Every structure is written in structure tokens, then in C-alpha cells.
Amino acid sequence: MTARGEMIMEQPSADTLKVILSGDWKLGGELPGADKVQQRLEGRPGVRNLVFDTRELTSWDSGLLTFLMNVGTLCSRQKILLNRDGLPPGAQRLLELALAVPEKTDARQAEARVSFLSNLGNQTVYLFQSAGEMLTFIGDAVFAVQRLLRGKAQYRRSDLGLIMQAVSAQALPIVSLICFLVGLILAFIGAIQLQLFGAQIYVADLVGIAMVRLMAAIMTGIVMAGRTGGAFAAQLGTMQVNQEIDALKTLGISPMEFLVLPRMLALAIMMPLLCLYANIMGILGGMVVGVGMLNIGFMEYYNETAKAIGLWNLGIGIFSGLVFGVIVALAGCMRGMQCGRSASAVGDAATSAVVTAIVGIILSTAVITILCNFLGI
Amino acid sequence: MTEAEGHITVQDLTMAYGDFVLMRDLTFTINRGDIFIIMGGSGCGKSTMMTILIGLKAPAKGKVLYGDVDFWGSDPPTRDRIIRRAGVMYQSGALWSSMTLAENIALPLELYTDLSPGQIREVVKLKLALVGMAGFEEFYPSEISGGMQKRAGIARAMALDPEVLFFDEPSAGLDPVSARRLDDLILELRESLGTTMVIVTHELASIFAIGSNSVFLDVSKRTMTATGNPNQLLAETRDPNLRLFLTRGEKS
Ligand SMILES: Nc1ncnc2c1ncn2[C@@H]1O[C@H](COP(=O)(O)OP(=O)(O)O)[C@@H](O)[C@H]1O
Ligand SMILES: [Mg+2]
Numbered sequence: 028m029t030a031r032g033e034m035i036m037e038q039p040s041a042d043t044l045k046v047i048l049s050g051d052w053k054l055g056g057e058l059p060g061a062d063k064v065q066q067r068l069e070g071r072p073g074v075r076n077l078v079f080d081t082r083e084l085t086s087w088d089s090g091l092l093t094f095l096m097n098v099g100t101l102c103s104r105q106k107i108l109l110n111r112d113g114l115p116p117g118a119q120r121l122l123e124l125a126l127a128v129p130e131k132t133d134a135r136q137a138e139a140r141v142s143f144l145s146n147l148g149n150q151t152v153y154l155f156q157s158a159g160e161m162l163t164f165i166g167d168a169v170f171a172v173q174r175l176l177r178g179k180a181q182y183r184r185s186d187l188g189l190i191m192q193a194v195s196a197q198a199l200p201i202v203s204l205i206c207f208l209v210g211l212i213l214a215f216i217g218a219i220q221l222q223l224f225g226a227q228i229y230v231a232d233l234v235g236i237a238m239v240r241l242m243a244a245i246m247t248g249i250v251m252a253g254r255t256g257g258a259f260a261a262q263l264g265t266m267q268v269n270q271e272i273d274a275l276k277t278l279g280i281s282p283m284e285f286l287v288l289p290r291m292l293a294l295a296i297m298m299p300l301l302c303l304y305a306n307i308m309g310i311l312g313g314m315v316v317g318v319g320m321l322n323i324g325f326m327e328y329y330n331e332t333a334k335a336i337g338l339w340n341l342g343i344g345i346f347s348g349l350v351f352g353v354i355v356a357l358a359g360c361m362r363g364m365q366c367g368r369s370a371s372a373v374g375d376a377a378t379s380a381v382v383t384a385i386v387g388i389i390l391s392t393a394v395i396t397i398l399c400n401f402l403g404i
Numbered sequence: 405m406t407e408a409e410g411h412i413t414v415q416d417l418t419m420a421y422g423d424f425v426l427m428r429d430l431t432f433t434i435n436r437g438d439i440f441i442i443m444g445g446s447g448c449g450k451s452t453m454m455t456i457l458i459g460l461k462a463p464a465k466g467k468v469l470y471g472d473v474d475f476w477g478s479d480p481p482t483r484d485r486i487i488r489r490a491g492v493m494y495q496s497g498a499l500w501s502s503m504t505l506a507e508n509i510a511l512p513l514e515l516y517t518d519l520s521p522g523q524i525r526e527v528v529k530l531k532l533a534l535v536g537m538a539g540f541e542e543f544y545p546s547e548i549s550g551g552m553q554k555r556a557g558i559a560r561a562m563a564l565d566p567e568v569l570f571f572d573e574p575s576a577g578l579d580p581v582s583a584r585r586l587d588d589l590i591l592e593l594r595e596s597l598g599t600t601m602v603i604v605t606h607e608l609a610s611i612f613a614i615g616s617n618s619v620f621l622d623v624s625k626r627t628m629t630a631t632g633n634p635n636q637l638l639a640e641t642r643d644p645n646l647r648l649f650l651t652r653g654e655k656s
Contacts, residue, residue: 275500
């Protein structure tokens with residue numbers, strides 16, 4: 028049998044309502060609600076006092092208290108005096124405790140359900156705001172670079188060295204693996220098609236141009252977005268949470284120069300070098316397929332590659348690498364600086380930095396490709 | 405002591421986050437050499453008040469005067485110059501985690517003084533010794549305890565020999581003995597250096613032990629309800645909220 032609480036109401040006099048509680052008033056059982064009391068009161072506007080009789084009550088827990096809380100608010104709304112004397116002593120004390128501090132009325136409201144359209148509107152407004160913030164951040168970064176060129180920027184050379192090491196030497200293994208495999212995959216796919224025409228040798232052209240002009244930069248950029256962009260956001264985010272950035276600001280040190288500038292510089296210097304390295308790895312990957320599977324001679328493959336690549340392709344690839352490096356650094360630092368003040372905000376900042384950086388890389392690839400097309404290179 | 409001289413004056417100040425007004429009509433003066441306590445319950449806006457005083461957040465209305473310079477009405481370079489003469493110890497210590505304690509203290513010296521590396525090393529050693537942490541130069545912030553981080557935070561705040569030191573909840577998270585030592589340290593520094601100290605706290609022990617002047621922010625009234633020496637306030641006040649705060653809610 029489930030626990031069951033009973034309630035009877037009677038009116039010993041015209042201005043008093045007596046609530047008689049009996050049985051088990053426990054959570055999970057069947058309990059009458061405060062609305063019963065309200066219904067009863069509505070019919071009799073003359074009631075001024077509310078008293079309890081709990082002699083028949085066998086046991087109680089929070090189930091009774093929630094009921095009493097509701098009756099309590101009901102009474103204070105209708106200016107009825109609630110007499111607690113008839114309640115069990117423990118319940119009296121707990122009720123007193125619960126009603127001691129008035130409920131915060133200007134508390135934040137539970138998130139209201141918003142309609143699809145207003146949600147869309149909010150998102151659009153937010154998009155414009157964040158675009159504005161992004162532009163401001165980029166503008167500040169440009170100013171910082173300007174101050175750097177005039178030799179006025181405040182940052183520690185030793186930081187720059189450490190960051191350069193972290194973003195280059197330590198990234199070599201993963202960049203090697205990925206670019207080698209991308210070269211290999213490109214060669215495989217190309218080989219199947221080109222073999223149909225007996226033009227296997229052009230695998231070297233395909234892999235060479237694709238890697239040097241585009242793929243090496245994009246793959247390195249994406250690896251760095253995940254590896255370094257996320258790390259930058261987490262570092263700066265943690266500094267934000269620990270008020271370390273505030274501590275810089277109150278000393279008059281610009282976080283833009285002190286934190287963002289060395290990171291941007293490190294990636295701008297190291298990404299082109301990483302790209303060069305990635306080119307070599309990609310071409311090696313293609314060569315394994317060309318020499319091992321298609322029986323092209325090593326020198327033959329090498330010469331064909333050298334002939335195909337050309338200085339322009341190399342230049343465009345390296346320039347893209349530079350741009351991607353700056354994008355990864357800016358995205359990481361911006362999300363880190365925008366980080367909220369909680370630990371979970373740091374995780375969000377890192378995620379958001381990676382997404383921003385990858386979107387930025389793809390967008391700028393499109394822009395560079397279209398520009399090159401216009402310029403005819 | 406010479407006649408009280410206003411160091412920082414807050415005039416008719418309102419602080420808000422967006423539309424959410426935290427406190428309004430704040431007017432008080434922090435005198436030179438005071439140990440000035442900003443007190444009030446949790447969430448009443450003490451830390452926010454401090455961020456306004458140290459130039460991290462603009463007030464919604466009103467003025468902050470340093471001497472007779474209108475701080476928030478000045479251009480950013482002037483503000484930078486004023487705030488560089490202030491030292492701040494943050495609630496979490498906020499030591500730069502990628503640097504050793506020595507580097508933390510040396511950084512402001514490297515940026516704003518012409519001292520040679522040797523001289524800077526000497527100053528760093530002195531400041532760490534002043535807070536009782538001689539020999540900890542090469543430790544990283546993560547390698548020392550919370551109380552030590554706060555001490556090191558004070559050493560860094562004192563690097564440029566500031567005219568005013570701000571502390572956000574200096575004794576929060578410390579055991580009673582360390583908290584007491586920190587209070588003593590603050591008192592000694594004030595005695596020996598004459599620095600103005602502005603302390604955000606709700607620790608009654610500290611308030612009565614070291615405070616020479618104070619302002620009470622009443623969260624239920626959204627404004628300040630008293631300013632003066634905390635011991636005197638306790639003796640004289642009729643305001644029930646302030647009484648409750650100063651007596652830990654003990655019923656008299
Ligand atoms: N960045 C912020 N944005 C919006 N509200 C804030 C922010 N920081 C603090 N608050 C609100 O301001 C109030 C006062 O905060 P704070 O100054 O930290 O209080 P105290 O230091 O006295 O405990 C709190 O209610 C808090 O929710
Ligand atoms: Mg605070």
C-alpha cells in the first residue's frame with residue numbers, strides 16, 4: 028500500500044479555517060495539494076486565520092513541507108494569518124527557516140521558450156555583434172603589429188622563442204604523417220585514372236602541383252588549428268579565468284601586445300616553414316606510389332615534379348601558409364580573450380577557436396584562389 | 405599624523421552591468437594612508453567597485469577622483485599613468501602562471517624602469533623578503549600554497565612602489581592563522597611604507613583588526629548606508645542591516 032495523506036477542512040468559526048491532516052504525508056505518496064485549500068478559501072472571503080490540527084498525522088517529510096510552503100504563500104497573498112502551532116515542532120522550525128528570507132522576486136526568469144522567428148532574429152543580431160568584435164580584434168592586432176615595427180611593442184622575446192618551438196618542432200611528427208598520407212592518397216586516386224590513358228608519369232605533376240599550391244598549406248593549417256589554435260584559446264582562457272589578464276591590464280600592459288603578438292608572430296614565421304616541409308612530405312608520399320606501384324624511375328619522377336611545380340605555385344602555397352598561420356593565431360587568441368569566467372568556458376573557447384580557425388582557413392582559401400584566377404597565376 | 409588628505413574620492417557613483425544596476429549614489433573618500441575597507445555581503449558588488457577603482461570597468465554614472473584628477477574622464481594614457489601607481493592583489497592571486505615568481509615581480513620593473521638586470525634581481529629579492537618569501541624566486545605559482553600565492557601577489561603588486569594597494573578578499577580561502585598573518589603583513593606595510601590600502605572583504609576579524617575607515621554596501625537597499633571607522637560604526641550605528649553584518653547576525 029502506498030503512503031497516503033488525508034486532509035479535511037472545517038470552519039469552527041466564520042473567520043477561521045481549520046486544516047486537519049492525517050495519515051502519511053510523504054513524498055511519492057498521494058497527497059492533496061494546496062489548491063484544495065485555495066478553492067475552499069475562495070468560497071469564503073471572510074476567513075482571516077488558518078490553523079492546523081495534526082494529531083492524526085502518522086509520519087511526514089518534505090512532502091508535508093512543500094504543501095505547507097504553498098499554503099504559506101497562499102496565505103500571505105490573501106493576508107490570512109497562518110498559525111503554525113498545530114504543526115509538529117520539527118515542521119514548524121523548518122517552515123520558519125524556509126519562509127525566513129522572502130523569495131527573490133527580481134530573480135532571473137527561467138529561460139522562456141522563444142519562437143523560431145525571434146530565435147533566428149537573435150542569432151542574426153548575435154552574428155553581427157560577433158562580426159563587429161572580430162573586426163575590432165583584428166584592428167587591435169594590426170595596431171600591435173604596427174607598434175612592433177616601430178620597436179615599441181611590449182612582449183618578452185623569450186616567450187616568442189618558446190612559442191615558436193611549441194608550434195613548429197613539436198608539430199613536425201603529425202604534419203609529416205598527414206601530409207605524407209595525403210600525397211600518397213592523391214597519387215593513388217590519380218594513378219587509377221591516368222593509367223587508363225597510359226599517362227602514369229603525370230601522377231608526379233598532379234601530386235606536386237596539388238600539394239605545393241594548396242594541399243600542404245590547408246592540411247598544415249587544419250592540423251595547426253586543432254593543435255595550436257585550441258591550445259592558444261585554452262591558455263588565454265585560463266589566464267582570463269585566473270584574472271591574470273586583468274593583472275596585465277592594471278599594469279598598463281596591453282594583452283594584445285604581450286600575449287597575442289608573440290603567438291601571431293610565431294605562427295606567421297613558422298607556418299611557411301612548416302608548409303615547405305609539408306610539401307616535401309607530400310611529394311615523398313606521391314613518389315612512393317609512383318616509383319613503387321607505377322614503376323616510374325626515381326629520377327624520372329623527380330624531374331617531372333620539378334618541371335611541374337614552378338615558382339608561382341610554390342609562392343602561392345607559402346603565402347597561403349602565412350595567412351593560415353595568422354588566422355589560426357588570431358582565432359585562438361580571440362576566443363581565449365573572450366572566454367567567460369568559469370572553467371567550462373575554457374573548454375568552449377578552445378572548441379570555438381578550432382571551428383573559427385577552420386572556417387577562416389577555408390574562406391581565405393576561396394579568396395586566394397579567386398584572386399589568383401583574376402591575376403591569371 | 406598629518407591632516408587627512410583625500411587620495412581617492414568616489415562621487416555619486418552608479419555601477420551596473422548593462423541594465424542591471426548593482427549600486428547607486430555611492431559617495432565616499434579614501435584618505436592617504438588609510439586602510440580602507442569596502443565591506444558588504446556576498447554579491448553586493450564589492451569586487452565590481454574595485455574593478456571600477458582600478459580602471460578595468462567604467463561606472464554607469466558618477467566620478468572617481470585620484471587626487472583631483474577625474475579618472476574616468478581622462479584619456480587612456482593618463483588613466484594608464486594613474487593606475488600604474490596602484491598595485492592590485494586579485495582574489496585568486498592572478499600570478500602569471502607561465503613565469504616564475506621572480507619573473508612575475510620583475511616584469512613591471514623591466515617594462516617601466518631603467519634598472520639593470522642586476523638591480524632588478526635585488527629589488528625582486530627585497531620584495532619577496534618583505535612578504536616573508538625570501539628564496540622562492542625560482543618557484544612557479546603552481547608550486548606554492550594558496551597563502552603563499554597571495555603573499556607573492558602582494559610582492560608583485562608592490563613591485564613599482566605604488567601609492568595605493570588594492571586587495572580583493574585577501575583572506576578568502578586561507579586558514580585563520582595565515583589570514584591573521586596576512587592582516588599583520590598589511591598593517592606592517594602600511595606602517596612602514598605609508599601606502600594607502602583599499603581592502604575588499606567581509607571577514608569581520610580583518611575589518612575590526614586593521615580597518616581605519618570603511619564603506620558598507622547594503623545589498624537590500626542597493627546603495628551604501630554607512631562610512632567611517634568600523635569599530636566606531638559598530639558602537640554607534642542604529643541601522644539594523646549594518647548591525648547584523650558587523651555582529652554576524654547575533655541577536656542582541
Ligand atoms: N561580468 C558580469 N556580468 C554581469 N553581472 C555580473 C558580472 N560580474 C558580477 N556580476 C554580478 O554582480 C553582482 C556583484 O558581483 P561582485 O562585485 O563580484 O560581488 P562581491 O564581490 O561583493 O561578492 C553579482 O550579483 C554578480 O552576479
Ligand atoms: Mg568578490
